[in-house]
Each structure stands twice: as structure tokens, then as C-alpha cells.
Amino acid sequence: MSTKNHLARLVAVVSIAIGLAGLGGCSKTSEPPLPPKVNAAAPSKAASALGDLTKFRTIAADVSVLVDKGDLAAATARVKDLELAWDSAEAGLKPRAADDWHVLDKAIDRVLKALRAEPPVAADCKAALAALMQGFDSLSGKA
Numbered sequence: 512m513s514t515k516n517h518l519a520r521l522v523a524v525v526s527i528a529i530g531l532a533g534l535g536g537c538s539k540t541s542e543p544p545l546p547p548k549v550n551a552a553a554p555s556k557a558a559s560a561l562g563d564l565t566k567f568r569t570i571a572a573d574v575s576v577l578v579d580k581g582d583l584a585a586a587t588a589r590v591k592d593l594e595l596a597w598d599s600a601e602a603g604l605k606p607r608a609a610d611d612w613h614v615l616d617k618a619i620d621r622v623l624k625a626l627r628a629e630p631p632v633a634a635d636c637k638a639a640l641a642a643l644m645q646g647f648d649s650l651s652g653k654a
Contacts, residue, residue, distance in 0.1 A: 560608035
């Protein structure tokens with residue numbers, strides 16, 4: 512019988528705790544919600560005839576930062592992510608706006624060529640990346 516009493520007390524305590532926790536969750540706070548974090552390197556939405564290019568532009572911006580730091584090895588490794596993402600998305604992007612797709616595809620190819628040169632030249636990499644970023648921005652109406 513004492514086990515039943517002990518179990519009943521435990522159930523009562525848990526029920527009270529759950530009830531009190533529920534009361535705390537119902538109160539409203541007067542604090543405004545925090546604004547979403549925005550990546551300064553990328554526009555919030557890079558909308559174009561191709562669709563949202565933010566993912567690709569963000570990777571290109573990452574590569575650009577690495578090149579600016581002089582870390583061409585890391586930039587070469589990171590640009591592989593851009594190449595894979597762009598190639599994977601080709602079937603969905605290219606039919607939307609083939610001319611725009613070709614503009615960006617050629618700009619990406621120039622970045623890949625500059626970073627994979629033996630040895631890569633930082634100035635060439637920067638120029639190719641600047642042209643690519645301008646391409647993203649012009650297609651999304653940011654330029």
C-alpha cells in the first residue's frame with residue numbers, strides 16, 4: 512500500500528510541475544523578436560530568372576574572402592563546393608534562363624581556371640571572382 516501512496520504522490524508532483532511549467536509558457540513577453548541574421552557578403556535573396564542564387568553567391572563570396580586573405584589553397588578547396596553545387600543545379604536552372612545560366616557558368620569556369628592555374632595568381636583570381644560577383648549581382652538586380 513505504501514508503494515501505491517508513493518506512486519500517487521509522485522504522479523501528483525509531476526502533474527503539478529507540468530501544470531506550473533505550462534503556466535510559464537503562456538505568458539507573453541513585451542520584448543520584440545530579434546531580427547534574422549543577415550550574411551553581409553550576400554544579398555538576402557538573389558532572385559533572378561534563374562531563381563534564388565544566394566547559395567552560389569555565398570560560396571563565391573567565401574572564396575573571395577579566402578583569396579583576399581592570400582589563402583589560395585583554401586580558396587581552391589572551397590571553390591570545389593561552388594562547382595559541385597552549380598553542376599548539380601544545372602538541370603533545374605538552365606531551362607529557366609539559358610542565356611543567364613551561360614553567363615554565370617562561364618564566369619564560374621574563369622574562377623575555376625584562375626584558382627587551378629599552376630601556380631594560381633592572386634590578381635587573376637580576384638579579377639575572375641569580381642566578375643562572377645558582378646554577374647550574380649546584375650542578374651539579381653543588385654548592380
